[in-house]
Amino acid sequence: MSGNQKRTSVFQQLHEFFYAEQSPYGLALVRMLLPAVALIPMFRRFPRVRELFSSDGAPQQLAELFGHGAALPELPPALASGLYGLMLFALVSAIFGFRTRIALLTGTPLYIYFNLLDAVGTMTKYTVIASHVLLILSIPPCGAVWSVDALLRRWKEGRAAAIPPTFPVWPARLIQMLFAFVYFGAAITKVQTTAFFSGEQMRYWMFSDWNYPNPLGELVAMSPAILLTSGYLTVVWEVSFPFLVWRPIGRFYALGFGVVFHLLTIFLLGLYIFPFICIPCYLTFLMEADIVTVRNWFRRIRFPSGWIAAPRVSLARLIAARPASVPLPLLWAGCAMLATVMGAEADYRFDVYGTRAAGKPLPLKTLDPVVARTMINSQRPLREKDKFFSFNIGTRMMAGQLANSGDTFRIGDTIIAQCNLNTPHEDLWVECVVEDEQRRVVDVAGQFVTRDLLFSNFPWKTCDRFVPGRYFFVLKSSGQEIARRAFTLTGDACPVPSGGVGILTN
């Protein structure tokens, strides 16, 4: 009996989770913000449609990268540009909520199609997330509130339409769950990635120029302690996200950390679009009660929220002023057709290959034969020093990495000299030599650094044989000097143990 009740209770909870009736304010916010962000890279590519997405260019389909051949048709440039124009119009129309459903059902497949055509320069994981969300937005009536459609209906039906309609909440739940899957999957990837938890992978990313500029990231890249801490924090948050985000208090941690995490990826990793795809989607976690709270708060602080709706209202007024004989679907279809034609015309005017402006194809740039031959016939092996990323000295360790660095130590400290290596490298014999100011060798330590290692440590107890003064750590590999670091020892020399001055055997 109690088992039955429990089963019913779980079922009811599940039913409540997916089918509670709410006004789709959260979805409406995502509908307005997500396409706006997703369109930024797509607008950037508009002048290049012929080159990136048409049969007259060099598209690289995702299916081809997986070895499945060209699975999608590559259209003639005029048609591709026309459809691209249609996609832009449809997604802009979805932002305003003008014929929302048809706009999303038109724009989403085209968005996915064009992304799939350029796997090299357009398709990324943020476009995958955007595709999922756009697909889910296409299903429910996310244009039922805060849209041109809703305004027109209200003006037509009067007070009866003023009460916001309610719908089952499951589309918002699917977007929420998508992020739970995304973060959990991303955590699995990080766990599987070698050297993620020692910070090297993050460092290499931060020193790459493949994304947008990330000056703060370059600075942080040289701080292993920050890299390690942030790496662990990220994985803990990603794994805990699905377990906390639907809890009353837990969601503030899960979403708050998420916002901070995504914002930091802008500055640390140079990801400019990805965060603004993800953060707006968090708005699906806002339920009706949250929206009421936020609205009341806006009223209390007298926030001028009217201007946010101004473009939508202006467009609705413009549409309402159309001749009565023109039905809305026909108006939308007419605008869509115009966008298609304009897209094709734009391709002609952009003249991406420059042949129309120059009257002939542009010439290839010649290359200095010496430079060209050097590049083609170069047999130069990698320099020994390029196998090493850095060489630092310090006293504190953190997860095997040097957590601090310095050049002045006290007698009695244990100094750690650490070299970081660039992979792939062969098995190496690496030496660390200590020299005094007159370049006399004080001590030598050597290690095999096998090909799987990314760093190697040389600890030195300063009490053993050092006296205050200035010294050098010299890193050597294959007998060549790679790097040299000066350091100063202060304090008093350790007393020589009694009996230590016996017969020298070496």
Added chain:
Amino acid sequence: MKFRRWASALFITVWCLVLSGGIVGHALKMPIVGNVFGYFIVWDMFCGWQAYDNRTHIIGEDSQGNYYEIREPWGPFQPFNSVDRVNYDVSNYLAARHIRNVLRHSSHPQIDRIYVIQEIWGKQYNAPDHLWHRCFAEPRDKVSVFSLRAICAADGSPIESNPDWFLAQTLNTIADNPRLRLQAQAARPYYNTFFNPRASLGGTVDAPVFNPSSSSGLNTN
């Protein structure tokens, strides 16, 4: 209304199952997610970065021995920052298409040979000046290594192809071990003396005709 409820329940179930499949497939490295569909359900946003940075250079040579940069004269598209699109093609699939597209839409003498070259340098040299001076005591003498990836005909079709520098470097680190090299050589017979159970059943299974790609017949290794 009831149909809608059932349809939505079905959609939710399928959607959750598909995304769960992506997580499980990715965690267990199952090949089922290694395809276009899998790309949409696998979240491998941080699957590793190389310690060396690299760029692709494509050079064309005409019959007079003049060299040309096979780079879009109308300006290359740079999808995310200041790096040309062709560089984001880590597997070098795009090279042939890129070559064909640039040659088709530019004026140039008859091109005989095209060289695809990989330029490599340590990522520490990407550090800005202020950071270099703070963190690296050595003079900043960046020297690139060049590796010939492929030689192509004028239509972009490859004539000669070499492994990617990173792969070659990894293989070299293993081949550097004389003991392993010797064992690998000793483990492969000079003549193919394998027994083919399928051929022993009779019929015309490979055996009568010499097929260089077949495992039967003379193997000169």
